[in-house]
Amino acid sequence: MNRLKSYIAPALCAALLGGAAQAEERTLRVYNWFDYITPKALEDFKAENSQVKLIYDIFDTNEALEAKLLTGNSGYDVVVPSNVFLAKQIEAGVFQPLDRSKLPNWNHLDPKLMKLIEANDPGNKFAVPYMYGTILIGFNPAKVKAALGENAPVDSWDLIFKEENISKLKQCGVALLDSPSEILPLALQHLGLDPNSKQPADYAKAEALLLKIRPYVTYFHSSKYMADIANGDICVAVGYSGSFSQAANRAKEAKNGVVVDMRLPKEGAPIWFDMLAIPKGAKNPDDAYTFINYLLQPKVIAPVSDFVGYPNPNKDATELVDPAIRNNPNLYPTDAAMSTLYTLQPLPRDAERARTRAWTKIKAGT
Numbered sequence: 001m002n003r004l005k006s007y008i009a010p011a012l013c014a015a016l017l018g019g020a021a022q023a024e025e026r027t028l029r030v031y032n033w034f035d036y037i038t039p040k041a042l043e044d045f046k047a048e049n050s051q052v053k054l055i056y057d058i059f060d061t062n063e064a065l066e067a068k069l070l071t072g073n074s075g076y077d078v079v080v081p082s083n084v085f086l087a088k089q090i091e092a093g094v095f096q097p098l099d100r101s102k103l104p105n106w107n108h109l110d111p112k113l114m115k116l117i118e119a120n121d122p123g124n125k126f127a128v129p130y131m132y133g134t135i136l137i138g139f140n141p142a143k144v145k146a147a148l149g150e151n152a153p154v155d156s157w158d159l160i161f162k163e164e165n166i167s168k169l170k171q172c173g174v175a176l177l178d179s180p181s182e183i184l185p186l187a188l189q190h191l192g193l194d195p196n197s198k199q200p201a202d203y204a205k206a207e208a209l210l211l212k213i214r215p216y217v218t219y220f221h222s223s224k225y226m227a228d229i230a231n232g233d234i235c236v237a238v239g240y241s242g243s244f245s246q247a248a249n250r251a252k253e254a255k256n257g258v259v260v261d262m263r264l265p266k267e268g269a270p271i272w273f274d275m276l277a278i279p280k281g282a283k284n285p286d287d288a289y290t291f292i293n294y295l296l297q298p299k300v301i302a303p304v305s306d307f308v309g310y311p312n313p314n315k316d317a318t319e320l321v322d323p324a325i326r327n328n329p330n331l332y333p334t335d336a337a338m339s340t341l342y343t344l345q346p347l348p349r350d351a352e353r354a355r356t357r358a359w360t361k362i363k364a365g366t
Helices: 002-024 039-048 062-069 083-091 104-108 111-117 141-148 163-169 180-190 200-216 224-231 241-254 285-295 298-308 349-364
Strands: 026-033 052-059 127-139 174-176 236-240 261-263 271-277
Touching: 026 285, 039 052, 039 285, 039 298, 052 285, 062 083, 083 271, 111 127, 111 271, 127 141, 127 224, 127 241, 127 298, 141 163, 163 200, 174 224, 180 200, 180 349, 200 349, 224 236, 224 241, 236 241, 241 261, 285 298
Parallel strands: 026 052, 174 236
Antiparallel strands: 127 236, 127 261, 127 271
């Protein structure tokens, strides 16, 4: 009996040690946008899930993320694609369908926003929204007033697409997003066409409109405008809603006398969502669910909105968000404004090619 004990004890010990080693080896790999979460949110998650080793990497374009996902083995357990890219990736079979029984905090999500997301993820089967925003106009009130007077149409896309307006803004600087998938739909909308048009001929019309105003555009870029408008180097930009919130904060912190304001144009605009999804090849889907469900807590996601300047889709977190953000209708759209917003959708190949060719000509100014 004693010999049996002496045999079992080491074996049991080894098994327990092996189990402990396995517990320590639970690694969760998350791939998210640059500067898109609070350090505290990550620290608190690690504190609450001490057996999970969190590896948190960052990217700065949807294309960078997609390149990893389409290999079929990204190495990540949670990724954050934007909704238009998500739609293409769902079609390519990149993600696992969600098991909502593992996401008890799902009930905090706003049903109205979830309905909009269904344009890219029918039935909300594959992804959970993290943050959202719109494309809108950011501007320096003093410089725009100096160029266009008291009645400058800052609440309308006429500010950008009417030559008599943008030509006068050239002197103080105008920047547009370097994004054909976001700027060309705005041009189509301004022309009274479908922003998600699948007709190549429509992109020729949008191209003509943008070429007309091209001489007055200082540059195209998807992040430079944030610093430039905060520094007073440009006076108008078409960009992401939260980026102007961040730019306004930078200007205040710098005490440089620059004021940054923004408007969601009355005609409407694209609304976009950054989504949390689990790739098919994820090695640790269980902890991926734990991480996503953690972010769905109102007390967790509200401070993230405060930090990044973007609204979140959690209806029960809104009252916890900084009033300067939640009460700003340009960041948290009103119900009336929400009815004018639309999601962007992937295009068929011929329309995508037409859009790409148009953008090349627009940027070159030819």
